[in-house]
Amino acid sequence: MGAFDEGRFNVELENGVNLGGCVELGFEEDPETVAIEDSVKILLQGLGEDVNREGLRKTPLRVAKALREGTRGYRQRVNDIVQGALFPEAGLETGIGHAGGAGGIVIVRDLDLFSYCECCLLPFQVKCHVGYVPSGQRVVGLSKLSRVADVFAKRLQDPQRLADEVCSALHSGIKPTGVAVVLQCLHIHFPNFESAFFDLNHQGWVKMQFTSGAGVFEDDKADIWGDFRSLLKFRGINFEKTCPRDSSYKCWCPSQAISKMGPANSGMVSAVASIIRSLGEDPLRNELLETPTRFVKWLMNFKKLHSFRAKLVSFWSQCEHHLLPFHGVVHIGYIRTEGVNPIGKSLLQSIVHFHGFKLQVQERLTRQIAETASSLLGGDVMVVVEANHACMISRGIEKFGSNTATVAVLGRFSTDLASREKFMQSIPNFPTAGE
Amino acid sequence: MGAFDEGRFNVELENGVNLGGCVELGFEEDPETVAIEDSVKILLQGLGEDVNREGLRKTPLRVAKALREGTRGYRQRVNDIVQGALFPEAGLETGIGHAGGAGGIVIVRDLDLFSYCECCLLPFQVKCHVGYVPSGQRVVGLSKLSRVADVFAKRLQDPQRLADEVCSALHSGIKPTGVAVVLQCLHIHFPNFESAFFDLNHQGWVKMQFTSGAGVFEDDKADIWGDFRSLLKFRGINFEKTCPRDSSYKCWCPSQAISKMGPANSGMVSAVASIIRSLGEDPLRNELLETPTRFVKWLMNFKKLHSFRAKLVSFWSQCEHHLLPFHGVVHIGYIRTEGVNPIGKSLLQSIVHFHGFKLQVQERLTRQIAETASSLLGGDVMVVVEANHACMISRGIEKFGSNTATVAVLGRFSTDLASREKFMQSIPNFPTAGE
Numbered sequence: 001m002g003a004f005d006e007g008r009f010n011v012e013l014e015n016g017v018n019l020g021g022c023v024e025l026g027f028e029e030d031p032e033t034v035a036i037e038d039s040v041k042i043l044l045q046g047l048g049e050d051v052n053r054e055g056l057r058k059t060p061l062r063v064a065k066a067l068r069e070g071t072r073g074y075r076q077r078v079n080d081i082v083q084g085a086l087f088p089e090a091g092l093e094t095g096i097g098h099a100g101g102a103g104g105i106v107i108v109r110d111l112d113l114f115s116y117c118e119c120c121l122l123p124f125q126v127k128c129h130v131g132y133v134p135s136g137q138r139v140v141g142l143s144k145l146s147r148v149a150d151v152f153a154k155r156l157q158d159p160q161r162l163a164d165e166v167c168s169a170l171h172s173g174i175k176p177t178g179v180a181v182v183l184q185c186l187h188i189h190f191p192n193f194e195s196a197f198f199d200l201n202h203q204g205w206v207k208m209q210f211t212s213g214a215g216v217f218e219d220d221k222a223d224i225w226g227d228f229r230s231l232l233k234f235r236g237i238n239f240e241k242t243c244p245r246d247s248s249y250k251c252w253c254p255s256q257a258i259s260k261m262g263p264a265n266s267g268m269v270s271a272v273a274s275i276i277r278s279l280g281e282d283p284l285r286n287e288l289l290e291t292p293t294r295f296v297k298w299l300m301n302f303k304k305l306h307s308f309r310a311k312l313v314s315f316w317s318q319c320e321h322h323l324l325p326f327h328g329v330v331h332i333g334y335i336r337t338e339g340v341n342p343i344g345k346s347l348l349q350s351i352v353h354f355h356g357f358k359l360q361v362q363e364r365l366t367r368q369i370a371e372t373a374s375s376l377l378g379g380d381v382m383v384v385v386e387a388n389h390a391c392m393i394s395r396g397i398e399k400f401g402s403n404t405a406t407v408a409v410l411g412r413f414s415t416d417l418a419s420r421e422k423f424m425q426s427i428p429n430f431p432t433a434g435e
Numbered sequence: 436m437g438a439f440d441e442g443r444f445n446v447e448l449e450n451g452v453n454l455g456g457c458v459e460l461g462f463e464e465d466p467e468t469v470a471i472e473d474s475v476k477i478l479l480q481g482l483g484e485d486v487n488r489e490g491l492r493k494t495p496l497r498v499a500k501a502l503r504e505g506t507r508g509y510r511q512r513v514n515d516i517v518q519g520a521l522f523p524e525a526g527l528e529t530g531i532g533h534a535g536g537a538g539g540i541v542i543v544r545d546l547d548l549f550s551y552c553e554c555c556l557l558p559f560q561v562k563c564h565v566g567y568v569p570s571g572q573r574v575v576g577l578s579k580l581s582r583v584a585d586v587f588a589k590r591l592q593d594p595q596r597l598a599d600e601v602c603s604a605l606h607s608g609i610k611p612t613g614v615a616v617v618l619q620c621l622h623i624h625f626p627n628f629e630s631a632f633f634d635l636n637h638q639g640w641v642k643m644q645f646t647s648g649a650g651v652f653e654d655d656k657a658d659i660w661g662d663f664r665s666l667l668k669f670r671g672i673n674f675e676k677t678c679p680r681d682s683s684y685k686c687w688c689p690s691q692a693i694s695k696m697g698p699a700n701s702g703m704v705s706a707v708a709s710i711i712r713s714l715g716e717d718p719l720r721n722e723l724l725e726t727p728t729r730f731v732k733w734l735m736n737f738k739k740l741h742s743f744r745a746k747l748v749s750f751w752s753q754c755e756h757h758l759l760p761f762h763g764v765v766h767i768g769y770i771r772t773e774g775v776n777p778i779g780k781s782l783l784q785s786i787v788h789f790h791g792f793k794l795q796v797q798e799r800l801t802r803q804i805a806e807t808a809s810s811l812l813g814g815d816v817m818v819v820v821e822a823n824h825a826c827m828i829s830r831g832i833e834k835f836g837s838n839t840a841t842v843a844v845l846g847r848f849s850t851d852l853a854s855r856e857k858f859m860q861s862i863p864n865f866p867t868a869g870e
């Protein structure tokens with residue numbers, strides 16, 4: 001709990017103060033933070049990095065803070081949020097109909113959340129829709145539906161369990177006629193070397209929808225779900241195809257395939273298990289047993305490469321400041337020079353790949369691609385890198401829609417606006433993550 | 436600064452801890468908070484409300500917290516944010532081109548912010564795009580561009596000044612070759628009675644774009660703006676039409692027209708001036724002189740009406756928990772009954788209007804519309820209210836894309852799924868705010 005005791009913290013929750021990071025003030029000296037920092041250093045060393053290199057010096061602390069902030073839900077209690085925000089509100093007389101504090105759906109849609117996948121420790125994005133049917137002549141403050149969802153999102157999660165936990169917490173907190181939760185989840189695909197090389201249709205995202213219902217929503221064939229579905233349709237949200245809840249359900253995380261490939265560095269695996277323990281979780285919980293191995297295998301994708309490899313469509317890289325992925329597309333333009341042969345797209349892709357699969361910052365990646373391309377293509381090269389950074393959504397600032405572009409201009413591109421514009425105009429619009 | 440001294444606070448800033456609400460922990464007892472609460476009580480009484488009514492009991496505290504949290508930028512310093520996050524990063528040799536830590540644009544797009552309009556005290560939404568050209572072999576952490584923008588957004592602002600302040604703070608903090616800021620701003624239109632009655636094409640939003648540039652971006656005709664514009668175009672952002680900066684510039688806020696109409700309650704006006712002072716601003720600053728009057732006139736739109744009035748297309752209301760606007764559309768369906776005359780759209784609109792223009796919660800508004808409509812149309816009535824709440828974006832949770840639906844079903848609608856579905860299917864998709 002850092003500097004605050006739980007009693008005080010719950011008072012803040014009840015009064016609706018923003019929780020973003022508050023519990024973490026002063027937590028730099030906490031033994032949990034220090035333990036995570038030590039583990040992150042082991043991971044960096046396992047990647048062949050110098051932990052004292054300028055760009056990496058504060059990385060262990062940043063990673064520790066982001067992880068603790070991103071799992072603050074373990075230290076929050078839901079009842080205090082809800083019970084401080086129940087307001088009396090008249091309903092209709094029995095028999096006339098349903099509205100207000102007695103029946104009539106209330107739904108809040110398009111809540112942006114993120115959570116950490118318990119399978120691989122990478123963040124996943126959630127578009128959350130929560131509804132309930134009031135009863136007992138009372139309604140709950142609308143923002144509390146968001147706050148409660150956030151408490152469970154800020155833990156190591158499986159999306160179906162997240163839906164179930166939010167649903168059941170609201171049901172017991174508000175005591176309404178029923179609660180429904182629909183989650184649209186996006187998990188980044190694993191940029192595993194093998195799949196990146198051999199699967200040219202490799203998709204960037206795994207998308208899946210999850211639902212949970214309690215009370216009148218418990219039966220997923222109940223009429224009331226029809227109303228809920230209609231209210232989502234107004235916003236263009238279609239959730240017919242949800243993940244099955246029966247025995248055919250398998251974890252959605254693409255890391256499961258990867259963990260079966262060969263052994264991982266045991267020191268790094270122990271370090272990740274120790275991080276999980278420091279976050280307040282039990283690394284021996286069944287769903288977490290393989291997580292350290294999977295995370296290490298993900299991380300090892302970003303060990304420095306020593307030779308060029310084959311084709312790649314989009315690029316993936318790992319931000320060296322936060323040890324979180326960023327991914328996107330690279331556009332390379334060049335002016336053909338007499339005596340220099342044009343090079344194929346596959347070689348350009350290999351260059352991107354070579355510089356992408358290591359700990360990086362986007363600015364450096366852009367420069368390095370430009371330098372290498374220029375050595376092959378003559379001096380007139382321009383590179384635009386468009387990327388989404390997980391660190392921009394899964395840390396304090398939580399800027400869900402943001403995205404970054406970086407530019408390198410060499411030779412004539414650096415002085416000739418017309419050439420730059422011509423190249424820029426040839427670039428198609430960049431799709432938003434998950435579209 | 437609440438419980439923390441400034442030194443400590445700046446350390447947290449530097450290390451990148453989320454600021455959301457942190458400075459506000461323990462601020463309930465601050466004399467500023469108590470003073471704002473007292474002023475809010477005066478405003479509620481001026482609206483003819485009972486400040487001890489259950490739904491309003493905690494409203495003064497909620498409003499005080501939201502306002503202080505939403506203006507926390509007055510208590511933050513930019514240099515500490517930036518200087519802790521400058522990283523050495525190689526550029527290209529002089530003469531070869533521009534990339535990395537020496538030239539080459541870096542741009543972060545689509546940062547969602549909100550700010551309080553200094554003209555009327557209502558929140559406005561900002562889509563912020565920030566770019567800079569690195570120099571001196573160093574780059575700044577990408578998230579810092581967002582944090583700096585947020586420091587200035589969290590003040591009473593004019594959007595052009597907001598753009599200029601963000602630009603100049605980044606320019607002096609990073610010391611790059613240049614900085615560019617583009618803001619796309621949305622201000623809610625004033626639901627002034629007169630315009631709502633007489634202007635059927637009354638638009639919900641005022642949209643305007645603002646730019647600011649420093650260094651190589653200072654001249655807004657410089658070539659480098661072409662590159663910046665191209666990078667925005669990839670995301671479908673077109674900012675050709677920006678607000679002029681010359682003497683023809685007038686404040687965009689639609690409240691300016693309203694303040695000229697008749698006098699306002701002087702006790703309420705003084706209360707708002709006192710709130711502005713408690714937030715750390717000078718109510719005698721030129722741009723703020725008329726603000727209390729404008730805010731009071733806005734607020735008085737929500738004094739209880741005592742008779743039906745004429746046509747209205749969309750509805751506006753004021754959340755009684757946070758004293759912030761919510762607005763949207765109401766859909767009313769009914770089953771025609773033998774012997775009951777159908778009523779015109781204008782009367783239905785008047786009903787919505789009557790119940791909307793007061794302190795409200797969306798659930799109650801929905802029930803009240805349904806009850807009144809049912810008394811005119813027979814017992815079989817269904818009402819769906821779709822709304823966006825300013826309190827969901829301008830307080831701690833900052834859920835920018837979220838939106839709320841509430842439903843009331845009377846008579847046959849409450850038992851007959853087919854009727855409900857038929858009505859729901861007749862409702863067109865609800866456009867997102869500002870689209």
